[in-house]
Amino acid sequence: MITDSKIIEVKDLVKKFGSFVANDHLTFDVYQGEIFGFLGANGAGKTTAIKILCGLSSPTSGKISVAGFDAFTQTELIKRNIGYMSQKFSLYEDLTVAENIRFYGGIYGMAMKEIKQKSEDLLRRLGLYEERNTLVASLPLGWKQKLAFSVAIFHDPKIVFLDEPTGGVDPITRRQFWELIYEATERGITVFVTTHYMDEAEYCNRVTIMVNGKIEALDTPTMLKDAYKAETMDEVFLKLAR
Numbered sequence: 425m426i427t428d429s430k431i432i433e434v435k436d437l438v439k440k441f442g443s444f445v446a447n448d449h450l451t452f453d454v455y456q457g458e459i460f461g462f463l464g465a466n467g468a469g470k471t472t473a474i475k476i477l478c479g480l481s482s483p484t485s486g487k488i489s490v491a492g493f494d495a496f497t498q499t500e501l502i503k504r505n506i507g508y509m510s511q512k513f514s515l516y517e518d519l520t521v522a523e524n525i526r527f528y529g530g531i532y533g534m535a536m537k538e539i540k541q542k543s544e545d546l547l548r549r550l551g552l553y554e555e556r557n558t559l560v561a562s563l564p565l566g567w568k569q570k571l572a573f574s575v576a577i578f579h580d581p582k583i584v585f586l587d588e589p590t591g592g593v594d595p596i597t598r599r600q601f602w603e604l605i606y607e608a609t610e611r612g613i614t615v616f617v618t619t620h621y622m623d624e625a626e627y628c629n630r631v632t633i634m635v636n637g638k639i640e641a642l643d644t645p646t647m648l649k650d651a652y653k654a655e656t657m658d659e660v661f662l663k664l665a666r
C-alpha cells in the first residue's frame with residue numbers, strides 16, 4: 425500500500441566524475457510502499473544514483489534523504505535500513521541456499537535465533553526447502569534471482585534497491601519475480617528498481633526516465649503513455665531516450 429509519507433527525498437542531486445556530470449540536478453520523491461521504476465539507456469546515470477541513495481558513494485552536491493537519513497553524513501544508518509540486490513552483487517555461488525540466507529542475515533545484523541526462525545519459513549515459501557543444502561551455483565538463474573531478492577529483504581528493510589534484478593531471464597520468470605516484489609510492497613517495503621525491460625516498467629507505480637544524467641520524465645505509466653501518445657512504455661522510452 426502506498427502512503428503519503430516520503431521515504432526518499434532527492435533535491436538537486438549532482439554527481440560529477442572529474443568534469444563529467446553523471447547525475448545532473450536530479451529532483452524526485454519516493455513514497456512509502458511505492459514501486460518506483462528508474463529507467464534510462466546504458467550510461468544514463470542510474471547506477472550512479474542508486475549507489476548514492478544506498479550510501480555507497482557520496483554525492484557532489486544536493487539534498488538527499490533516504491529512510492529519514494542524510495546521504496552525506498548518515499550513510500551507515502542508511503545502509504542498515506535498506507536492502508540491495510544487483511546482478512553483480514548477489515549470492516555466493518559456492519555456499520548453499522541455507523548458508524547464503526544465514527550469511528546475509530548475519531551481515532544485516534540479525535540475531536541467530538531470528539535467522540533460524542525466518543529462514544525455514546522463507547525456504548518453504550519459495551519452494552526451496554528441499555534444496556536448502558544445494559550449492560547456489562547449481563540453481564537455475566530465475567531461482568537465484570528470487571533467492572537473492574528474498575535475502576535482500578530478509579531483515580525487513582524500509583526500502584529495497586534493485587539494480588537490473590532480472591537481467592537475462594525470460595518474461596515468465598520475470599513475472600514470477602514481480603510477484604515477490606508485490607508481496608514485499610504489501611508488507612510496506614518500498615521498491616526502487618532499474619530495468620531495461622519495458623514490460624517491467626508497466627508494473628511500476630511511477631517511472632522515471634533518465635537521459636544523459638537528467639530526468640526527462642516522471643509519472644505513472646498510464647500518464648506517460650498519454651503524454652507521449654504511445655501505446656506502450658516501450659514507445660515512450662524510444663521517444664525519449666533515443
Ligand SMILES: Nc1ncnc2c1ncn2[C@@H]1O[C@H](COP(=O)(O)OP(=O)(O)OP(=O)(O)O)[C@@H](O)[C@H]1O
Nearest residue numbers: 441444445446464465466467468469470471472473
Ligand atoms: N567511477 C566512475 N568514474 C568515472 N566515470 C564513471 C564512474 N562511474 C560511472 N561513470 C560514468 O557515468 C556514466 C553513468 O554511468 P552509470 O553506471 O550510472 O549508468 P547506468 O545508467 O547505470 O548504465 P547501465 O544501464 O549501463 O548500467 C557513464 O558514462 C559512466 O561511464
